[in-house]
Amino acid sequence: MDLRQLEFALAVVEEGGFTAAARRLHTVQSTVSSMVSALEKDLGVTLFERTTRRVRLTEAGEAFVPAARRALAAAREVRTLARSTVPGLQGTVTVGTMQGLWPGLCQALSVMSEEHPNVIVELRQAPAAVMQEEVRDGTLDLAVVALAPQQEQGLASRLLWQEPMVLVTGQADPLTGEGPVSLSAVGSRPFVDFPDGWAVRQEVDRAFRAAKAVRGRRFEVNDLLSAADLVESNLAVTILPRSLTRRFPRLLVWPIERHVPHWRVMLVHRRGVLSEPVQTFLNLLR
Numbered sequence: 001m002d003l004r005q006l007e008f009a010l011a012v013v014e015e016g017g018f019t020a021a022a023r024r025l026h027t028v029q030s031t032v033s034s035m036v037s038a039l040e041k042d043l044g045v046t047l048f049e050r051t052t053r054r055v056r057l058t059e060a061g062e063a064f065v066p067a068a069r070r071a072l073a074a075a076r077e078v079r080t081l082a083r084s085t086v087p088g089l090q091g092t093v094t095v096g097t098m099q100g101l102w103p104g105l106c107q108a109l110s111v112m113s114e115e116h117p118n119v120i121v122e123l124r125q126a127p128a129a130v131m132q133e134e135v136r137d138g139t140l141d142l143a144v145v146a147l148a149p150q151q152e153q154g155l156a157s158r159l160l161w162q163e164p165m166v167l168v169t170g171q172a173d174p175l176t177g178e179g180p181v182s183l184s185a186v187g188s189r190p191f192v193d194f195p196d197g198w199a200v201r202q203e204v205d206r207a208f209r210a211a212k213a214v215r216g217r218r219f220e221v222n223d224l225l226s227a228a229d230l231v232e233s234n235l236a237v238t239i240l241p242r243s244l245t246r247r248f249p250r251l252l253v254w255p256i257e258r259h260v261p262h263w264r265v266m267l268v269h270r271r272g273v274l275s276e277p278v279q280t281f282l283n284l285l286r
Contacts (some may be wrong), residue, residue: 003075005039006068008032009047010139013065014126014218017055024125047172066137073138091277092120096131096143098199099224100244102265103162105144108284129197135268141278142269144285146199160285161265166242167254170234180257183211191215192227192238203261204239210259 011021012032022029040047047061056063076092093112097105114122124140134140135155144160167181175181193215194201197286208215219236221227228235228248230236241263245253268286274282 002040003072005035005042006072008035008064008123009039010068010072011143012036012048012055013057013061014130040156051160053169054218069134069137069139070164083134088118089277089280090118091114091275092122093281094122094124094139094141095281096124096126096134096140096145098128098145099125100247102144102161103243104131106187108281109286112281116277116280120278121281127195127197128199135270138270141274142267142282144265144267146263146265155268156269156271159264160267161243161263163242163263165200165239165256165263166245167256168231168240168245168248169237169252169254170232171250171252172234173237173252180255181192182213182257183208183259184213186237186239187214188238190217190219191235192230193218193220195220195229198222200240200263203263207239207256207259207261 008021008025011024012018013174014020016022016028018032018036022032025032036047043060043064045060045064046058047064049056049058076094076263079092095105109121109123112119126134128145131143131145132155135143167186169175169189173189175185193204219230221230224240224244224247227240228251231238232248233252239256239261242253243263247250267282269278269282
């Protein structure tokens with residue numbers, strides 16, 4: 001058993017399958033499968049129930065996950081301590097982030113690289129709920145992510161950015177006029193949704209409930225590019241943070257009339273004393 005095997009197995013857990021884990025790890029599915037199989041053989045247990053439709057943790061797998069996360073966190077601590085004898089700030093900062101990097105995070109990464117070149121900053125993407133748990137158990141040092149208020153419980157948090165969300169349509173979509181669009185009018189068009197648990201989805205759900213409106217036929221996707229492609233083809237509309245729409249200049253943006261959903265970018269980390277590299281990076285996030 002080695003750390004690489006643990007990383008591969010946890011990627012399968014966090015991404016929900018071998019194919020998605022392979023994409024995150026920049027490898028092929030067969031490599032992920034062989035690594036996990038070798039790990040299972042070494043442990044003498046089956047970690048995953050594999051079917052044609054989904055991958056699910058076994059009882060042994062449920063016990064494995066928190067221990068594996070602690071082992072990887074301990075390995076990072078060993079690396080940090082070993083490097084601590086080198087002059088200057090040393091260590092590793094592991095940051096969770098969402099799709100569509102918040103610009104302030106990119107700026108902090110740039111400053112950290114320039115001022116503290118011996119600090120390694122690692123980035124990881126995962127669903128918000130997964131990152132929340134990984135911050136709690138120490139797999140991640142911090143996360144810059146959109147979280148609903150209830151997801152922040154037990155963590156130290158700070159609001160980094162907040163903005164209204166907007167309706168996004170293709171250029172030939174018949175829905176829009178000249179002014180703000182009501183959520184009830186959106187029900188006349190197919191709608192691109194993101195998976196349940198995403199902060200965008202939670203805010204959109206809340207807004208539609210408040211407006212007592214319903215969405216039309218839904219396309220559910222888990223990435224921004226697929227959502228933009230559907231909207232640009234005039235197959236559907238969606239609701240996004242205004243700042244993310246700037247990445248898709250061919251799409252049209254419309255303010256929402258009432259019950260406007262809001263996008264909140266939060267910085268979350270564990271409470272208590274943090275390592276010097278983590279605290280230094282936190283101070284750069286504004």
